[in-house]
Amino acid sequence: MIDKGLVAAENTSREAALRADYDALGAHLDRRGIDIGALKERAKGFGVAVPSWGTGTGGTRFARFPGEGEPRDIFDKLDDCGVIHALTQATPRVSLHIPWDKAEPADMLAKAEAVGVGFDAMNSNTFQDHADHPLSYKYGSLSHMEAAVRAQAIEHNLETIEIGAKLGSSALTVWIGDGTNFPGQSNMGRQFERYLSSMKEIYKGLPEGWRIFSEHKIYEPAFYSTVVQDWGTSLMTAQELGEKAKCLVDLGHHAPNVNIEMIVSRLIHAGKLGGFHFNDSKYGDDDLDSGTIDPYRLFLVWNELVDAEGTPGLDLAHMIDQSHNVTDPIESLMISACEIQRAYVQASLVDRGALAGFQQDNDALMASATLRAAFRTDVEPILAMARLEAGGAIDPVQTYRASGYRAAVAQVRPKSTGGGGGIV
Amino acid sequence: MIDKGLVAAENTSREAALRADYDALGAHLDRRGIDIGALKERAKGFGVAVPSWGTGTGGTRFARFPGEGEPRDIFDKLDDCGVIHALTQATPRVSLHIPWDKAEPADMLAKAEAVGVGFDAMNSNTFQDHADHPLSYKYGSLSHMEAAVRAQAIEHNLETIEIGAKLGSSALTVWIGDGTNFPGQSNMGRQFERYLSSMKEIYKGLPEGWRIFSEHKIYEPAFYSTVVQDWGTSLMTAQELGEKAKCLVDLGHHAPNVNIEMIVSRLIHAGKLGGFHFNDSKYGDDDLDSGTIDPYRLFLVWNELVDAEGTPGLDLAHMIDQSHNVTDPIESLMISACEIQRAYVQASLVDRGALAGFQQDNDALMASATLRAAFRTDVEPILAMARLEAGGAIDPVQTYRASGYRAAVAQVRPKSTGGGGGIV
């Protein structure tokens, strides 16, 4: 773990500048009628879950280039997640992936407590074959033609719930890769019926207080059709399942040009928005670091969420879901958590009264300018002050680098193999 | 109208070749266990509606280049539609657009009867200002911020229904251009609520036996957000309205890469598919001639429809909706009707028993090959024979050209002005 003394020393070196920036911003916001203290409290209240698998280096079908000191198992991953939360104070929970993170629940709970994090939504996996599953998911899982494969996939989801229940989780995210690579490979209607039927079995197994999230993805790993390809199908699924079923929106899982914030608005209207997988992308499901490609889009999503605060029944699960191919995953996850938090705080300072007035008057120019005025406000001092006051680092990345954490774990974690991607 | 003697003479010159092709195809299909006669009967039973406005030359925001002898009013348009149906025997109905086609209903009925066509779904128009409407749709219509504008738009839709009722139509297609050009211009959630509220008023006005079609479009004329932007929103709309509300799929109104045949399958599952606007496109909502850019996509859509034949409650309205910018609209509409009919017949000869078997065996290669085997079968002799036997032309375009129809109407229809598009 990161030494608290080091964090304090690093913070001390940056505190004067931060206070100057914070005070100046406070004065500026005051002139705009905004209370910086209230924003700081919102920043402190913010949290986004970290994906356990995100602590390892990702790759593509072409190759994976491992990094130094990659985590060997869920306990190493929890160590890394603990570092991320300690420095950012913005990632209080970890989202697990079964079977990748299978271990003795009691040991996981103890480790989590030791590193200061809890557990978020559980993720099942039927897009890969499991060593201990007799049947293959090559031709599908929950929507497979054969009942035996579907039963195996259902059973895996129920087991994932069971594990989660022991860890204090209360939600299951279901994303499947089921689909086809050829027109005609499957009857799309009956394939969807089989999927719904399987989901209903899983739904029955939800413990009291649990929710199930349906996650759509336009394509990949299936390249002609995907069973849950868009929010429309995800909505139909959640509608057929019932109250506990909600839709999860991954920012990278849409067709080109699609207006994602509008989908957010529609799912809120339908009472079916359940949460997010945050990341950023330029071409496909690139799984790039949140806020690095189109930060305004991230802001516009948060603008919808802040606008909808107070909607009855709206209770969102936020998680990062990225692939870190060329960076230290801990650094990327820290920066991403901060970028998501940034968009949230920026959206929180939109002058909603003025905005409503401009909308009433069809004053598109000033309405748009109102959003941009919030977006271009540099809220970094608010985020940094929130971190400082909560015990985190003013500058998480530089503090992390100063700690020598990566080099230290690389001493005990052996170098992982590269992997050849999926193409050979 | 086209002289029947001319049609007969043109057909005579092509009949021997057609019979040779038809017999050869019949023998070939017989070897595949397919009865060509049954396919021919299906071809004869096929019909797609022609859009009245499609008989004029279309344009873009940059310019419109008028053609010769463009129709002056709905009566000229009905003449043109009569020609299209006379030669193709595949377009028995015309879809009207109000206010463009406003006229005395009795006169319209008489003209329609004279030219041998009936009336299909009615289309309302609140994406343009009307000369006799006091309020502007610049900032929306059914979802407008102001109740008075919404009321005007609702009233227009009710009037459109009223006109349609007098003409024997039994469906209203609602497509609106409402949306925004700037993030923040409108609150997307409340805008949708206003839209739904307006649609409920129109729904109440549906006569017995009528249906209302909700048509989505990803963008244009609104460029940042569109109220009914995709099939998910269209589905929500149809669900909230009730039984008589269905979704209409326009082939050009989707985000890039979207799998349209899958949307068709999903809407069938939901019991909400109402019909189609056929066209083709390469980039956006290009409104190109059906089947000219990606004929296999058209086939795959029909493959879903033929597969779903017999689904309880499935009763589809098919219409062409294209913009003819560089061709004679009559020729484009004739060719398009034939291309849509072609895809329908090709989809009808898919060996569905074999396909189901391959799907059962996860034999993706042969399942896909089964579709392609149907698609690559040249069914032109079936289409031509169906036309010949029904009184149409073996070759509609050449027969039309031989008739001199365009030159004749150009004598009485004055040259229309070009128009400058929307940019100046």
Next chain:
Amino acid sequence: MIDKGLVAAENTSREAALRADYDALGAHLDRRGIDIGALKERAKGFGVAVPSWGTGTGGTRFARFPGEGEPRDIFDKLDDCGVIHALTQATPRVSLHIPWDKAEPADMLAKAEAVGVGFDAMNSNTFQDHADHPLSYKYGSLSHMEAAVRAQAIEHNLETIEIGAKLGSSALTVWIGDGTNFPGQSNMGRQFERYLSSMKEIYKGLPEGWRIFSEHKIYEPAFYSTVVQDWGTSLMTAQELGEKAKCLVDLGHHAPNVNIEMIVSRLIHAGKLGGFHFNDSKYGDDDLDSGTIDPYRLFLVWNELVDAEGTPGLDLAHMIDQSHNVTDPIESLMISACEIQRAYVQASLVDRGALAGFQQDNDALMASATLRAAFRTDVEPILAMARLEAGGAIDPVQTYRASGYRAAVAQVRPKSTGGGGGIV
């Protein structure tokens, strides 16, 4: 014109807050080792041309909804352009469109001088038919099958140069709508050869010191193929023409997902970048206001340009090219000029030394963070102070609204007709 006293009064009401913000930003930048004064001077030196046609309300093929007091002719447009420059001090030149802006050159020069603007690149128009041109461009212009049409289009371009020469312009931008709507409509290779041949004729007519800009556009108004569809074809064109030919990049003229800043980089490498048409877009060539949809993309383009400063031969022409459908065009153009200027100033404060170091070390995370640190800096005080010192308005839009300019011109400029778009 806007009364100077009003501007002064408006500025006075905002000056104290501005000075406070400016000083705080100056102190902050000083801590980052950046001289705010130097940035302010760069802001003052910035200029982007305004398109004369942008002062009118735009539209789509569906409709055009006119605004109040739209300019009747080039003299009204120059009045509007003068207002834009007076308040923003960022738009010193106007780009003309022939034949729309045809008038007596001496009168135009006098008017321009009176309103305080000059003339930028000239734009020819062969995507519409001209009242005084005997031949139609329905099937193309510079690439038309018939030599007579090509000759007419060439002659029009030469005339446009001639007009520009009298006005002090020194560049011609050529954008044509030539292309096809059907596969097979034209032989794409020979069509391109005809285009090149025509362009060579125009190139020969360039006066001493002039340049010609080739502008590409992926689609619209042609919907299957476009003669100059992408930067590759534009580059080939500029290469074949010679030294005076450069490529102009319009931000909205690309396929979905394309990395535009990379195209900028490549054209700089090739020595062929000539300038920009600024706007923003979400779906197609939406022509939305600059910086309103993806401001980070605009920043990344400017990041390339600032990085390339000092490249021998690099001399860029910057112009706004937008369609204002739902706003007051003067307001949109003022805001857009400021957003483009903002991105330029943000790009100017990238720590390029640090960036180069991170790039050298393959430190992707910190390299990316370096760009974002510049982007998120709120440079509004720099822009506003630059305007104030140059005689413009601290807040151009509010000052403009306070002036009552639009209402005043609406008194003398009659209401324009809506136009029905291209679809009817």
Next chain:
Amino acid sequence: MIDKGLVAAENTSREAALRADYDALGAHLDRRGIDIGALKERAKGFGVAVPSWGTGTGGTRFARFPGEGEPRDIFDKLDDCGVIHALTQATPRVSLHIPWDKAEPADMLAKAEAVGVGFDAMNSNTFQDHADHPLSYKYGSLSHMEAAVRAQAIEHNLETIEIGAKLGSSALTVWIGDGTNFPGQSNMGRQFERYLSSMKEIYKGLPEGWRIFSEHKIYEPAFYSTVVQDWGTSLMTAQELGEKAKCLVDLGHHAPNVNIEMIVSRLIHAGKLGGFHFNDSKYGDDDLDSGTIDPYRLFLVWNELVDAEGTPGLDLAHMIDQSHNVTDPIESLMISACEIQRAYVQASLVDRGALAGFQQDNDALMASATLRAAFRTDVEPILAMARLEAGGAIDPVQTYRASGYRAAVAQVRPKSTGGGGGIV
């Protein structure tokens, strides 16, 4: 290998039906003035190279699901390629990938001769780390920041040429994954310069009579920018390198909606078209089987190539490049070779005289109909007869299945491991 007696027996069972279909098609084409015999000869002359790696099962970053009897090495792969050519008579050459296919050249030549195939273009690989290369390509190869990595990558390309020279190959295809995942990660201009510099070193090493192909790809494995991202950059590369450098077009490597046949036309104009990697795709670089998603697009590409026959210097290398994730790779490659050949033969029966006439008259409708008339002609009898006469199988897939080849090789080739994709 496949027993010739089996092939003969399979053919015998299908020959009567084929001859009936062939004769009927011959009679039909004769009525259209087309000689079926000439088309059959063109079909026989057609050949497309098979990628050695395509004989293995592909995968995605999520998973790879191995098939039965996957080839262990280049000798197994050559066996599979021999089967493909024996049955289709359309794939006379194999394209190799180094280091995957490294072996003793003499042994490879002997094996190739034994199975009846030759060697096509060589492919180098610097998108993965090599076991025997000391430096990693994680941050690039030919464009890497460090000279040592670039030198290693250059040396690998030179070695690939050397191997190819011993095998009778005469071309090197260079595709690199170099690019970035973050704005700012690399200076895009200098990165391109380093790439060009490396390519010049490789170019110098080309033996007499060799060519080098530059292959572009819009994204993946790099997700923000790719050094050779489009045909414009590929063209610039080929121009800077010299005469022996050409551009290779992979059908799946383009932005959404891009008109690929137009790129083909432009590269022919520039004298820089070198060849193709055939496949099909719906969303991104899906690497689906050729002709299974958009067969008309494949036809339109071939339409350009057939139209350009006889262009001085045009000498194209055609190769399949697909990922077979859910099918038997041998079956997919056979079907794909036939689909590519089908498009070639269909393009060969376009009535080019009539087409030119329609183009001359701006008769877009008939020009387009002329292409479609060729496309919809079912040329299967021509392809099958060409195969039969050349010693292949009338029905390659059914003959292959009847042979039991896969089961037989699965006896000697051990089951390969699944691999976990790149994400863990």
